[in-house]
Amino acid sequence: MKPALIRIWNEIDVDEVKKHLLMAGELSANCENCQQLGIDFAKEQACSECHTRFRYISFRKKDNKAEELSAIRRLKHKRPDLTIVDYEDIKHACGKSKAQSLFDD
Numbered sequence: 001m002k003p004a005l006i007r008i009w010n011e012i013d014v015d016e017v018k019k020h021l022l023m024a025g026e027l028s029a030n031c032e033n034c035q036q037l038g039i040d041f042a043k044e045q046a047c048s049e050c051h052t053r054f055r056y057i058s059f060r061k062k063d064n065k066a067e068e069l070s071a072i073r074r075l076k077h078k079r080p081d082l083t084i085v086d087y088e089d090i091k092h093a094c095g096k097s098k099a100q101s102l103f104d105d
């Protein structure tokens with residue numbers, strides 16, 4: 001049987017993820033830590049600008065579900081070293097931590 005793509009939920013430090021996150025676009029990616037653009041997400045291990053080591057990768061949602069799944073399959077095949085994280089989850093968690101720090105002040 002062909003392996004299925006299953007999302008696994010994890011409790012994770014969002015600041016730590018953002019420090020090591022590659023944000024993939026159609027052709028290239030940017031470093032979420034320093035916003036460096038034009039990174040080849042198929043092969044770069046670390047950011048040439050801030051030297052952060054990439055451990056996570058994310059991309060903006062595609063409208064087409066089948067397209068999204070095939071993009072994930074390609075990514076997993078090319079970058080077994082990276083953990084794919086859901087962009088909406090990161091956005092949501094960041095919004096939450098921002099709101100949290102407002103309460104802390």
Ligand SMILES: [Zn+2]
Binds near residue numbers: 032
């Ligand atoms: Zn960087």
